Amino acid sequence: MANTYCTATNTGKGFFTHQDRNDFYLSGHPGDVWVVGNNPAGVSWINRVAGTAKTKAEAQAIVDGIIETAQADWDALPEAEKAPTNNTRPVKYILP
């Protein structure tokens, strides 16, 4: 399995370092979901930031839930605010 999944709150400076980024894949997603490269450095990082391990399905469900809420918020906007090309309806996506 190339990636592993967790939730963790980004505490700011030092939450992930340049060395972390060079040692394993890392990407942040809505709902404090993090996709982490599944190697020893990635697993060590999850422990360091007190991450809560999730299955891919669990992580995907969290992200989907956040996006569904954003979609509902967007749907409730006045039509004029839906028109700009920089305010398109949020779209669900598949975690890597």
Place this chain on the structure above:
Amino acid sequence: MATYKGIKGVKVETKASDPTASEADGTVWYNSTGATLKYAIAGAGAWASGGNMTTARHYVNAARNAPQSASLVFAGYNSGARDETEKYNGTAWTEVNDLNTARAGPGGSGTQTAALCMSGTPYSPDSNARTSNVEEFNGTSWSEKNNVVTASAWMGSLGTNTAAMMIAGDSGGGTATTMSQTWNGTSWTEGNNLVSGAVAGNSSTGSTTAGLNAGAESAPYKACQTYNGTSWTEVNNTNLNHSYATMFGTQGAAILAAEYPAGTVVEEWDGTSWAAVAALATGRYGLAGTGSSNAGVVMGGGPSPSNVTEEWTSPVYAVKTVTVS
């Protein structure tokens, strides 16, 4: 058998602890504590987390000439236009005096102690509204300055508080523009237009005599142009789209980061062409950035208003252990 002294002319130094990686770049030493042979190298650039902003928002801008460790972010959008201003010290953000006019998607220039916030949208009554208002920050508070010639939002901006530019952007109703306006410390004048077509959601960096502009929310998506103080010239395109992104650095060495609506893509400009470099950890748009192509910082952004900061460092130095197998 070749020896280290034979190759380098010196013996391998013995050290009880590892030196700083950047200072030891290119050298080898024997760590007597760990009984290991070590070396330091310069690796590719990478992003690390920075301190979180105190107020999450997107469509922010910044004092574009500020360094990584002394940035200034202002304005933005989160349930309406924002007036918050925050200073960064390389570790944490601190809120300081607010703008007089709340706005989103403004231009920005200058430093943490001498900045300019120009135009943008007050989001009142809606995002099509524009303000011509310009404010100057003196390190403590904001004061009113002469208005821009033509109001815009989501434009490129660059320069200092006494020599700045506002480049293209959306003049309202989704109308992309080609205009460039120059600030001389007192007033704004119209300059020569961009040559690649109208753009909004573009990004700029550099100075009023050596500027760089790239990115757009619509065609020409990947166009890149340089400015010589008088006119714009087309140069090599970006490889990827970068709308509502941010750019920091100079005309000769810049970083262009992010893409609407949640792109992590980053490219580096070497004065001639663009090349992909390490991606952001958190995809976003409507962020701001300051610093150089060696040491920069980006902050804020959407889709959900974010307080996340990431710091760019290139190269990243590392201490490695020599392994023999």
